[in-house]
Amino acid sequence: MTTQPDPADDPAARLLERVRREGPVLPLPGGVVGIFSPALANKVDKINSDDLKVIDSLADVLGMRKSEPVTWREVRALLTERSGALVTPGQMRALHQRMQAYLGEHTGSEQDLTKLMWRTVSRALIPLAIDGIDGRDLRTLIAEQELRFRVQLEQHVPLWRRIPDFLLHRAATRAITRQIKQRVARGESRDDFTQPLLGLVDRIGVDRVTYLVTVQMIAISGVPGMMAACLVYAMSQYPQWREHLQEEMDALEWEELYTLPIRKLPHTMRFIKEAMRLWTTPFVTRRVAQRDIELDGVSVRKDQIYELSSYILHHSEEYWDEPETFDPDRWLSSRRQEAKGAYVPFGFGPRSCVGASVGHAQLVLFCAMMARDFRCDLSPVHAPWMRKEGFAVPTDFVGMVSPRPR
Numbered sequence: 001m002t003t004q005p006d007p008a009d010d011p012a013a014r015l016l017e018r019v020r021r022e023g024p025v026l027p028l029p030g031g032v033v034g035i036f037s038p039a040l041a042n043k044v045d046k047i048n049s050d051d052l053k054v055i056d057s058l059a060d061v062l063g064m065r066k067s068e069p070v071t072w073r074e075v076r077a078l079l080t081e082r083s084g085a086l087v088t089p090g091q092m093r094a095l096h097q098r099m100q101a102y103l104g105e106h107t108g109s110e111q112d113l114t115k116l117m118w119r120t121v122s123r124a125l126i127p128l129a130i131d132g133i134d135g136r137d138l139r140t141l142i143a144e145q146e147l148r149f150r151v152q153l154e155q156h157v158p159l160w161r162r163i164p165d166f167l168l169h170r171a172a173t174r175a176i177t178r179q180i181k182q183r184v185a186r187g188e189s190r191d192d193f194t195q196p197l198l199g200l201v202d203r204i205g206v207d208r209v210t211y212l213v214t215v216q217m218i219a220i221s222g223v224p225g226m227m228a229a230c231l232v233y234a235m236s237q238y239p240q241w242r243e244h245l246q247e248e249m250d251a252l253e254w255e256e257l258y259t260l261p262i263r264k265l266p267h268t269m270r271f272i273k274e275a276m277r278l279w280t281t282p283f284v285t286r287r288v289a290q291r292d293i294e295l296d297g298v299s300v301r302k303d304q305i306y307e308l309s310s311y312i313l314h315h316s317e318e319y320w321d322e323p324e325t326f327d328p329d330r331w332l333s334s335r336r337q338e339a340k341g342a343y344v345p346f347g348f349g350p351r352s353c354v355g356a357s358v359g360h361a362q363l364v365l366f367c368a369m370m371a372r373d374f375r376c377d378l379s380p381v382h383a384p385w386m387r388k389e390g391f392a393v394p395t396d397f398v399g400m401v402s403p404r405p406r
């Protein structure tokens with residue numbers, strides 16, 4: 001078991017206190033500028049994103065080729081549209097089946113529930129990021145996801161791991177490139193996030209499209225799985241909410257759930273919203289300024305780093321009553337507060353999550369699966385707690401998942 005840190009040592013709490021005392025724009029260590037007002041964060045990010053381009057490939061940098069610059073805005077538009085189009089009953093059924101199959105194979109023994117839920121959710125997303133990969137290449141992508149999980153949790157890579165980790169990243173890059181080349185050569189079309197990017201191959205080359213797919217792989221390997229672990233943690237800590245979810249979910253057939261009937265799931269929606277407020281991940285988002293930005297008291301020089309934080313916004317007393325309390329009913333329309341753009345679980349406007357439609361749909365299905373099909377019994381010798389270092393991680397969260405008796 002791990003030792004819980006003293007709440008007085010919580011860096012996020014200290015930063016919140018500074019924002020309360022000194023205001024939303026703060027100088028931070030290392031010359032970083034902290035911007036902790038929702039309106040300012042969105043304005044600065046908008047200016048900064050306008051110029052953002054997809055990075056040059058090595059061939060471009062070495063002057064071996066001159067590819068056309070592609071704006072990040074264009075790539076985001078392709079992916080955001082795709083995310084909406086991927087939320088179909090067919091895709092949701094397949095996503096549920098993949099999560100169900102993985103979890104079903106890992107029932108009946110006590111284990112680290114954070115890791116189990118993270119694996120259930122992140123592996124199930126691989127075919128949505130890039131479909132058609134199997135055999136050794138799939139094992140490589142899964143191994144790379146495990147690496148990313150480890151680095152996220154440990155936040156430190158020992159020297160001896162650097163070469164094997166580098167080789168694994170390189171193998172994963174090759175697996176993605178192989179799939180892209182094969183699809184382009186055969187003119188294959190698949191329902192995934194990679195498909196709209198294939199139209200860019202002629203303009204920017206395979207290596208930069210591989211980079212864009214790798215960005216998706218990074219995005220699906222962290223936050224969605226951690227959020228799922230937080231949801232199971234919330235079900236275990238607030239059993240009355242688990243019961244609400246179970247009642248709602250039991251009243252529906254799976255085929256209906258695949259159409260995501262959110263109006264029939266009011267408790268589930270509030271429960272997810274509140275978990276995403278309280279344990280939003282990551283706590284901090286850092287950007288490099290693409291140009292000098294002077295605006296409403298914010299001054300950032302080109303190449304300087306500025307920091308935004310959904311965590312600070314979600315925990316500020318300026319926007320929420322009792323922000324540290326898990327209270328899904330705060331989202332009832334009768335009680336809803338004017339949060340003034342301070343609820344940003346999918347990040348900030350022009351750089352917000354392009355996979356939000358798929359991500360949110362998956363969390364609904366995940367709740368349905370955990371409430372309907374499985375039960376979770378926590379280990380009596382562990383006392384779970386929420387570690388908050390850069391992101392929220394249910395810790396000492398040990399238990400056994402079993403099929404729910406009907």
Ligand code: HEM
Nearest residue numbers: 216219223224285345346347348351352353354355358359
């Ligand atoms: C519950 C699930 C998810 C949550 C909570 C989530 C949350 C986030 C957050 C907080 C950011 C950072 C936004 C910012 O920098 O302001 C982000 C970025 C991103 N997410 Fe997600 N995400 C989820 C699922 C997904 C999925 C399924 C995909 C699909 C591939 C995805 C793709 C991306 C990409 C590509 C970015 C980078 C956008 C950019 O830099 O312009 N996310 N996500």
